[in-house]
Amino acid sequence: MIPASHYLILSALLFCIGLLGILIRRNILSLLLSIELMLNAANLNLVAGAAMHGQLDGQLMAFFVMVIAAAEVTIGLAIAVLLFRRGGSLDTHDIQQLKG
Amino acid sequence: MTQKFLFYFFAVLCVTSALGVILHPKPTRALLLLIVTMAGLSGLFTLLGAYFVAMAQLVVYAGAVLVIFLFVIMLQGIAAVEAPLHQRFRGIYLLPAGALSLGLAAFFVLMLHKMPLPALQMPLGTVENIGKTLFRDYLLPFEWASLLILLGVFAAVSLAKKDDAA
The missing domain is CATH 1.20.5 (Single alpha-helices involved in coiled-coils or other helix-helix interfaces)
Known part of the structure; x- marks a missing residue:
């Protein structure tokens, strides 16, 4: 039997990889991919928590996270398309107009 | 025994493809690697007894969300490329970024390694x-x-x- 801590450590590792991706990427689409990675790491944590307590609630939370991630991707991609149409680039260094 | 092998197989698959997601210079390839990560995660969900979530992960996430993503990346064409890592940021910025995420990972591993946790009991999802x-x-x-x-x-x-x- 695999101990619960192994699942939690794997989830933490995936989360940190996603965080590193957000910090070292410059393309907006790649940033969105890293956010997806972090959300999935959180999902693994929730499902492992459900198995630790023997209840289904954690799995339902993972399902809701999935639903919210779908909505987030829809809007994020729409914004990316809009930015590309405005400035012709998706590089975060080229998008200067939103700076205060 | 089989379960242990499957867990480590999927874990290594997830971590390597996740590293590929954040390091590969082409967003299209990075996205395909993310689909591999999703497949590995769905295997882990199955090991945890979350059968419905595993299937939803494959069908909704890998099947629908990431395919929309793929279409958008391919339609962007020229904008979906990225500068190589060493030209992207100055080293003075990359160093704390790597240190932060590595430190956070080390903190989590050390904290979770010793923590007494209840044994897994697999609710049938x-x-x-x-x-x-x-x-x-x-x-x-x-x-x-x-x-x-x-x-x-x-x-x-x-x-x-x-x-x-x-």
Whole structure:
């Protein structure tokens, strides 16, 4: 039997990889991919928590996270398309107009 | 024994493909690697007894969300490329970024390694059990989630629409 801590450590590792991706990427689409990675790491944590307590609630939370991630991707991609149409680039260094 | 082998197989698959997601210079390849990560995660969900979530992960996430992503990346064409890592940022910025995420990972590993945790007991997340819990205890959040999806569709359409009239 695999101990619960192994699942939690794997989830933490995936989360940190996603965080590193957000910090070292410059393309907006790649940033969105890293956010997806972090959300999935959180999902693994929730499902492992459900198995630790023997209840289904954690799995339902993972399902809701999935639903919210779908909505987030829809809007994020729409914004990316809009930015590309405005400035012709998706590089975060080229998008200067939103700076205060 | 089989379970142990499967766990480590999927874990290594997930971590390597996740590293590929953040390091590969081409976003299209990075996205395909993310699909590999999703498949590995769905295997881990199956090991944890979350059969419905594993299938939803494959069908909804890898099948639908990431395919939309793929279409958008391919339509962007020239914008979907990225400078090589050493030209992207100055080293003075990359160093704390790597140190932060590595330090956070080391902190989590050290903290979780010693923590006494209850043994896993695998609630059976079949469609029947999930459906019963979803429509008995989580009916209102479920309806709110459907409203959220609808609002997301509205927002996406109104954002990405070409302003021909204006």
